[in-house]
Amino acid sequence: QVQLVESGGGLVQAGDSLRLSCVASGRTFSRYTMGWFRQAPGKEREFVAVITWSSGRTYYADSVKGRFTISRDNTKNTVYLQMNSLKPEDTAVYYCAASRFGTYYLTESYDYWGQGTQVTVSS
Numbered sequence: 555q556v557q558l559v560e561s562g563g564g565l566v567q568a569g570d571s572l573r574l575s576c577v578a579s580g581r582t583f584s585r586y587t588m589g590w591f592r593q594a595p596g597k598e599r600e601f602v603a604v605i606t607w608s609s610g611r612t613y614y615a616d617s618v619k620g621r622f623t624i625s626r627d628n629t630k631n632t633v634y635l636q637m638n639s640l641k642p643e644d645t646a647v648y649y650c651a652a653s654r655f656g657t658y659y660l661t662e663s664y665d666y667w668g669q670g671t672q673v674t675v676s677s
């Protein structure tokens with residue numbers, strides 16, 4: 555069982571930066587691929603970024619590539635999402651999730667989810 559708790563969301567202006575954190579409980583955090591997803595009002599949850607457990611490879615949605623950076627610290631059971639040059643269209647609830655297997659950009663590949671943290675970007 556893995557429990558995930560996100561933090562770091564807030565209200566910012568366009569062009570600002572935020573860093574989201576997701577702390578995981580459990581001793582096997584390092585064996586999970588960790589992803590960030592987001593869901594805007596009236597829209598489906600969408601993939602943002604992922605970092606694999608085995609090689610630490612990272613992948614990003616095209617909409618955030620070059621602006622967002624995902625990283626993890628296995629000693630702290632924490633995954634981060636550094637978000638720079640934020641845009642109003644980045645406004646959403648951001649969720650971290652943990653996966654053992656599956657296609658990284660699909661929500662159904664993830665076994666555990668956090669409760670989400672709100673990010674609001676004003677223009």
